[in-house]
Amino acid sequence: KGKRAFIAGVADDNGYGWAIAKSLAAAGAEILVGTWVPALNIFESSLRRGKFDESRVLPDGSLMEIAKVYPLDAVFDNPDDVPEDIKTNKRYAGSSNWTVQEAAESVRKDFGSIDILVHSLANGPEVSKPLLETSRKGYLAALSASSYSYVSLLKHFVPIMNPGGSSISLTYIASERIIPGYGGGMSSAKAALESDTRVLAFEAGRKHKIRVNTISAGPLRSRAAKAIGFIDMMIDYSLENAPLQKELSAEEVGNTAAFLASPLASAITGAVIYVDNGLNAMGVGV
Numbered sequence: 070k071g072k073r074a075f076i077a078g079v080a081d082d083n084g085y086g087w088a089i090a091k092s093l094a095a096a097g098a099e100i101l102v103g104t105w106v107p108a109l110n111i112f113e114s115s116l117r118r119g120k121f122d123e124s125r126v127l128p129d130g131s132l133m134e135i136a137k138v139y140p141l142d143a144v145f146d147n148p149d150d151v152p153e154d155i156k157t158n159k160r161y162a163g164s165s166n167w168t169v170q171e172a173a174e175s176v177r178k179d180f181g182s183i184d185i186l187v188h189s190l191a192n193g194p195e196v197s198k199p200l201l202e203t204s205r206k207g208y209l210a211a212l213s214a215s216s217y218s219y220v221s222l223l224k225h226f227v228p229i230m231n232p233g234g235s236s237i238s239l240t241y242i243a244s245e246r247i248i249p250g251y252g253g254g255m256s257s258a259k260a261a262l263e264s265d266t267r268v269l270a271f272e273a274g275r276k277h278k279i280r281v282n283t284i285s286a287g288p289l290r291s292r293a294a295k296a297i298g299f300i301d302m303m304i305d306y307s308l309e310n311a312p313l314q315k316e317l318s319a320e321e322v323g324n325t326a327a328f329l330a331s332p333l334a335s336a337i338t339g340a341v342i343y344v345d346n347g348l349n350a351m352g353v354g355v
């Protein structure tokens with residue numbers, strides 16, 4: 070029987086989430102996505118109007134189907150967490166059941182269970198500020214949106230994940246090496262995400278037979294990356310210095326996710342898998 074995947078963090082066809090959805094769909098999985106509430110309308114209308122049709126084409130020529138798009142804001146676990154200004158915000162008021170707990174409950178009601186959970190989201194309001202200039206509020210917001218959001222997703226989805234299931238997130242090497250420009254506590258958030266990958270692999274593995282891995286991806290010109298402001302420089306740096314001197318495609322990350330979610334990776338858990346043309350292995354640029 071085919072597998073079912075829930076991919077959190079898809080709001081256009083440029084990011085890693087979209088590419089992962091495509092690779093999983095190409096491998097036969099049914100695709101559900103979670104889309105950030107403020108981006109939901111434009112994403113759904115673009116989908117409907119056929120704006121993504123070219124990027125929906127799978128290797129066999131068919132178009133990727135998204136069985137359902139769920140509104141999601143991964144910084145809120147349940148309705149009690151949502152402050153008044155968000156509740157009454159017009160971008161939020163038009164949607165419902167978008168906290169993590171409610172989204173998991175909606176998926177359970179609609180589909181019963183899933184096999185694959187993907188976290189492909191991050192947000193750091195002060196990402197363009199150096200860590201030394203980051204406020205407590207900005208730092209904690211980065212951790213909330215980019216790290217705890219994963220703990221919360223797994224916590225709420227694990228009860229509806231079939232044993233043997235697999236969970237994947239996306240990280241960046243700024244967690245372990247100095248990458249000037251990746252500020253606002255985002256480097257700290259990725260370090261937390263990688264450490265949590267190991268602890269969650271233990272807990273979800275022992276209790277639910279679920280594998281938990283993270284992909285440390287090289288630079289991609291996604292919407293989120295363009296907002297950081299240094300993505301072209303990072304792509305050029307990788308082209309010049311990585312062992313493999315080619316631009317990284319989102320599909321290469323998608324294919325790794327499909328591998329990690331498959332039985333081919335049945336003994337891999339708690340791992341940080343680099344998909345970066347080997348740049349992580351270099352000690353000095355040449």
Ligand code: NAD
Binds near residue numbers: 108189239287293
């Ligand atoms: P992207 O813009 O496609 O994805 C980020 C998504 O997060 C967006 O869809 C956005 O709407 C969503 N989002 C933000 N806050 C949210 C919230 N509170 N609740 C729900 N969704 C929220 O960009 P991307 O670069 O593909 O990012 C996906 C993942 O890949 C992120 O974890 C990012 O850190 C990681 N990554 C990206 C790069 C890169 O160079 N682009 C490199 C390594 C890792």
